Amino acid sequence: MDSYDAPQSTPRQSASSRPENCFIGATPLQKRLESVRKQTPFVPTPPRRKIPQCSQLQEDVDPQKVAFLLHKQWTLYSLTPLYKFSYTHLKEYSRLLSAFIVAEKQKGLAVEVGEDFNIKVIFSTLLGMKGTQKDSEAFLVQILSKSQLPSENREGKVLWTGWFCCIFGDSLLETVSEDFTCLPLFLANGAESNTAIIGTWFEKTFDCNFSPLAINAFNLSWMAAMWTACKMDRYMAATEFLWSVPCSPQSLDISYAIHPEDAKALWDSVHKTPGEVTQEEVDLFMDCLYSHFHRHFKIHLSATRLVRVSTSVASAHTDGRIKILCHKYLIGVLAYLTELAIFQIE
Amino acid sequence: MDETVAEFIKRTILKIPMSQMTTILKAWEFLSENQLQTVNFRQRKESVVQHLVELCEEKHASLNDAALLDIICEDVDPFDMKQFKSSFKKVLQRALKNVTVSFRDTEENAVWIRIAWGTQYTKPNQYKPTYVVYYSQTPYAFTSLSTLKSNIPLLGQALKIASKHQEIVKMDLRSRYLDSLKAIVFKQYNQNFETHNPTTPLQERSVGLHVNMDSRIIHENAMEKERVQRITQETFGDYPQPQIEFAQYKLETKFKNGSILAEREEPLRCLIKFSSPHLLEALKSLAPAGIADAPLSPLLTCIPNKKMNYFKIRDK
Numbered sequence: 001m002d003s004y005d006a007p008q009s010t011p012r013q014s015a016s017s018r019p020e021n022c023f024i025g026a027t028p029l030q031k032r033l034e035s036v037r038k039q040t041p042f043v044p045t046p047p048r049r050k051i052p053q054c055s056q057l058q059e060d061v062d063p064q065k066v067a068f069l070l071h072k073q074w075t076l077y078s079l080t081p082l083y084k085f086s087y088t089h090l091k092e093y094s095r096l097l098s099a100f101i102v103a104e105k106q107k108g109l110a111v112e113v114g115e116d117f118n119i120k121v122i123f124s125t126l127l128g129m130k131g132t133q134k135d136s137e138a139f140l141v142q143i144l145s146k147s148q149l150p151s152e153n154r155e156g157k158v159l160w161t162g163w164f165c166c167i168f169g170d171s172l173l174e175t176v177s178e179d180f181t182c183l184p185l186f187l188a189n190g191a192e193s194n195t196a197i198i199g200t201w202f203e204k205t206f207d208c209n210f211s212p213l214a215i216n217a218f219n220l221s222w223m224a225a226m227w228t229a230c231k232m233d234r235y236m237a238a239t240e241f242l243w244s245v246p247c248s249p250q251s252l253d254i255s256y257a258i259h260p261e262d263a264k265a266l267w268d269s270v271h272k273t274p275g276e277v278t279q280e281e282v283d284l285f286m287d288c289l290y291s292h293f294h295r296h297f298k299i300h301l302s303a304t305r306l307v308r309v310s311t312s313v314a315s316a317h318t319d320g321r322i323k324i325l326c327h328k329y330l331i332g333v334l335a336y337l338t339e340l341a342i343f344q345i346e
Numbered sequence: 347m348d349e350t351v352a353e354f355i356k357r358t359i360l361k362i363p364m365s366q367m368t369t370i371l372k373a374w375e376f377l378s379e380n381q382l383q384t385v386n387f388r389q390r391k392e393s394v395v396q397h398l399v400e401l402c403e404e405k406h407a408s409l410n411d412a413a414l415l416d417i418i419c420e421d422v423d424p425f426d427m428k429q430f431k432s433s434f435k436k437v438l439q440r441a442l443k444n445v446t447v448s449f450r451d452t453e454e455n456a457v458w459i460r461i462a463w464g465t466q467y468t469k470p471n472q473y474k475p476t477y478v479v480y481y482s483q484t485p486y487a488f489t490s491l492s493t494l495k496s497n498i499p500l501l502g503q504a505l506k507i508a509s510k511h512q513e514i515v516k517m518d519l520r521s522r523y524l525d526s527l528k529a530i531v532f533k534q535y536n537q538n539f540e541t542h543n544p545t546t547p548l549q550e551r552s553v554g555l556h557v558n559m560d561s562r563i564i565h566e567n568a569m570e571k572e573r574v575q576r577i578t579q580e581t582f583g584d585y586p587q588p589q590i591e592f593a594q595y596k597l598e599t600k601f602k603n604g605s606i607l608a609e610r611e612e613p614l615r616c617l618i619k620f621s622s623p624h625l626l627e628a629l630k631s632l633a634p635a636g637i638a639d640a641p642l643s644p645l646l647t648c649i650p651n652k653k654m655n656y657f658k659i660r661d662k
Contacts, residue, residue, distance in 0.1 A: 238617070245628070247635050252620065252628040259615035266614070269607045284606075291603050292614065296595070296645060296659070299638040 063327050066126070069163070070327055074187035075195070076213035076320040078341035079164065081172070081180035082206035087137060090123040093205075097121045100201045101143070101194075118146035120156065131168035131335055136181050138165035143194060160190030162198060167335040172342045184341040185334065186210060187322070213320045213341055217306035220316060223336060225282040227313035228267045230329050235260035235312045237325070241289070242308035243301055254304070256293060260312055347403045355402050355412045359395050362419055367394070374415050377401055425482045427457065434459070434508035441500050446470045455482045463497050476501065479524065485511065486531050488524055518656035526588035530650045574633050577640040581647050587626035593655040594619045595645065600661055613661060626650070 098121040122142045129138035140163045145156040164183035166172075172182045188195045199210045215223075228239060238257040245252040258266075270284045271277075290301045308317045314324045314333045324333050362370055367387060371377060381401050387394055402411075435447045444464025451457050459478040464470035478501070480487040487505055491498060506514040521527050528534065597616040601607045622628040629646050632638035641647070649655050 245632070245637060247628055247631045247637065250622050250624040250628040250631075252622040252625070252632075255617075255619040255621070257617040257619075262612075262614045262616075265610060266601065266607060269610075288601070288603055288606060292599075292601055292616070293618070295602065296597065296599070296643060297618075297638075298641075298643040299632060303637045 066129070066327060066330065068161075069330070070324050072161075072189050073321055073323050074189050076215075076322060076337060076341070077186040077188065077199075077210045078213045078344040079184055079186045079202075079211075080209045080345055081176050081182045081184075082202070082208050084179055085181040085206050087125065087139070090125070090139070094121045094123045096205070097123075097141070097198065097201050101197055104197050104200075118156075119159065120144045120146050126163060126165070129165050129167070129331075129334070131166075131331065131338075132170070134173060135166045135169055136183050138163060138183065140164075141198065143190070143198075160188070160194040160198075162186065162188040162190075162195065165334060165338070167331060167338040169338055169342060172345065175346075184345055185213075185338045186341075211344060213337075213344060215316055215318050215320060215340065217318070219336075219340060220306050220309045220318060221286050222277075222282055223314070223316055224309040224311065225267065225285045226277055226332075226336070227309075227311040227329070228263050228285070229271065229277055230313050230326075230332070232260075232312055232326070237310065237312050239263035239312075240308075240310040240315075241306065242310075243304040244307045245304045253307075254299075254301070256289065256301075258289070263311075347407055348409070351407060351409050351412055352399060352403065354409075355407060355415065356395060356399050358412065358416050358419060359398055360391070364391060364394075370415075370418055371398075373418050376405065376407065376411050376415070381405075425455075427451065427482065430480075430482065430508045431457070434504050437504040437507050438500065442466065442497075444468060444470050446472070446475075456480065457482065461501070463494070478505070480505065480509065482509070484532070488527055518654040520592075520655060521588075521590040523589045523591075526590055529588040530590075530653050571634075574640040578630060578633050578642075581641055582626070582630045587624070587630065588650060589627075590625050590649070590655055591623065592619060592621040593625060593646070593649060594657070596658045598658075598660045620646075 098119065101119060101121065120143070122140075122144065124140050124142075126138040126140050130136070140161065142158055142162075143160040144158055163186070165185050165187075166183045167185070169182050169184055172184055176182060188198075202208060203210065224239070224241065237260065239260050240255065240257040243254045243256070245254060266288055267285055270281050270288065272281065286302075293299065293301050306318070309315065313326045313329045314322060316322045322333075322337065324330055359367075364387070368382070371382060377398070381404075385394060385397050385401070389397075431449050438445045438447055438461065442464060443466050446460075446462040446464075448460045449457055450460075457480050459480065461476045461478070462470035462472045463474070463476065474492050476492060476497070477490045478487055479489075487509075489501065491501075502514045502516075506512075519527060519530065595616075595618045597618060598613045599616075600613045601610070620629075626649065629638075629642060633640035633642055645657065645659065
């Protein structure tokens with residue numbers, strides 16, 4: 001696939017500053033929602049074209065620096081814009097959040113036996129984690145355990161990591177004033193109790209709101225198609241789908257793994273438009289998988305619930321959990337997630 | 347002694363090969379040690395038989411005694427539990443100096459075996475034992491293997507030798523429920539199926555078809571629903587299904603859907619896993635729920651009959 005180049009080729013970039021027009025780059029679902037809001041009749045347009053998110057990371061990013069983001073399970077949240085957040089105050093935020101965490105834990109709100117209260121909070125920026133220059137700079141928050149020995153191991157063990165980013169978040173940027181910083185996608189790894197405490201602090205401090213980001217079957221199918229479309233030198237894992245069947249009285253899970261080369265061959269056979277992925281192609285790709293399955297088992301997978309997709313690029317679960325496996329397509333994966341987050345906020 | 351009984355005994359003894367004669371007569375326990383000592387087994391067979399019949403006459407052999415002899419002849423090498431156990435233990439102990447083997451007899455002619463594995467140099471690990479349940483009257487054994495892969499061939503060897511079979515083959519059938527495996531393997535799962543009355547009208551037995559009080563309301567596709575119910579019932583039966591938790595299919599089949607991938611010769615390599623707390627019951631409910639066609643694919647319905655839940659499917 002082509003690396004991402006001139007902004008002009010993106011429909012999104014050609015949108016004017018009017019909020020209504022920022023939906024030109026929307027998915028069919030968003031378009032429908034928009035027309036319902038405006039109470040205009042929905043006119044079916046040709047299947048929305050979406051550029052496959054296979055861009056390279058920008059030149060000034062050290063792949064080593066973002067390596068720690070890969071192969072980790074992240075829980076996703078959407079985040080409304082932060083009010084009066086400043087990148088120059090990161091050290092102060094570290095201090096304030098640290099104090100807050102310790103206070104909360106001593107209150108007994110988050111009780112974990114044997115917990116070490118010697119923790120340190122670090123705020124840092126993640127350079128290069130953006131789609132366009134307009135995107136706000138991504139930043140990272142980490143809770144580390146303070147080492148008892150001052151000499152060795154200055155940096156303790158990382159207990160919790162959370163990062164905030166915005167990849168191609170133009171549609172959101174255009175709707176807010178300058179006092180706000182838009183970082184709609186939040187990813188957390190670590191104990192749920194820590195996520196809750198940190199979320200509370202951010203909500204209080206910046207008047208924002210976190211909301212768990214679920215991924216529905218429609219978007220999971222898109223992800224599966226787009227990630228299968230990505231060109232890979234080497235495949236690390238099979239392309240795998242998990243469906244949950246709503247039958248009673250017993251639950252039934254169906255896992256369908258296909259050799260990654262075969263999945264790619266199937267996709268290539270379905271794919272017609274160079275450099276783009278269309279709704280039609282996604283539907284056809286999924287239909288092929290359904291029909292192959294039906295031929296053998298006489299079961300209609302389309303009547304069941306898609307719960308998880310996994311490829312060599314990334315894996316995603318409907319509960320809003322994601323694991324990114326390939327640094328080459330990191331930005332691409334995040335771009336789609338940013339879009340979902342923005343959609344949830346609006 | 348009756349003429350017919352005498353004749354019967356004579357013919358039965360004649361059938362016994364000379365090599366097994368003393369073994370069988372001893373197992374019969376009818377003729378005493380002393381009596382047997384008087385017989386010259388090196389004579390011609392006819393003479394031996396003649397002598398033995400005379401001895402039976404002396405002791406007034408009845409038809410029951412004769413019948414017992416017949417049984418013993420049939421079951422020449424009766425299963426000897428003690429011998430099985432000692433043989434099994436010996437095979438394992440000869441290979442691995444450190445191994446703990448324990449036995450427990452249960453009814454149904456089954457023996458539970460517990461094996462804790464060690465190596466030439468380390469003591470047996472009592473916390474990861476392997477359990478085997480062997481049904482002596484059948485060619486089946488069930489194992490729960492929580493041990494190193496390297497011990498598995500040795501276990502197979504021990505079972506084979508101790509049970510005096512030629513070969514041991516691992517079946518593609520796995521479950522957490524021993525009773526379900528037994529049900530499938532011994533075909534016991536339709537034992538509850540005693541009171542089925544084939545003339546009972548479908549409506550009374552079916553699930554999901556409501557009785558309508560208002561005759562103006564009809565089910566649009568009542569006929570199709572009935573067909574699905576009937577086929578499901580024919581396939582799965584009325585009885586509770588044996589409980590297994592998963593089925594796995596390794597598919598290497600060509601993709602067939604119009605022009606897509608039409609030129610491709612190679613098959614699609616897929617691995618499909620079904621999992622459920624009670625897989626067969628879940629599969630049974632799919633067609634009535636409209637999620638699957640009826641009849642369901644034989645790949646799924648054959649699981650109890652074929653005694654497999656791991657499959658490799660290729661194009662023919």
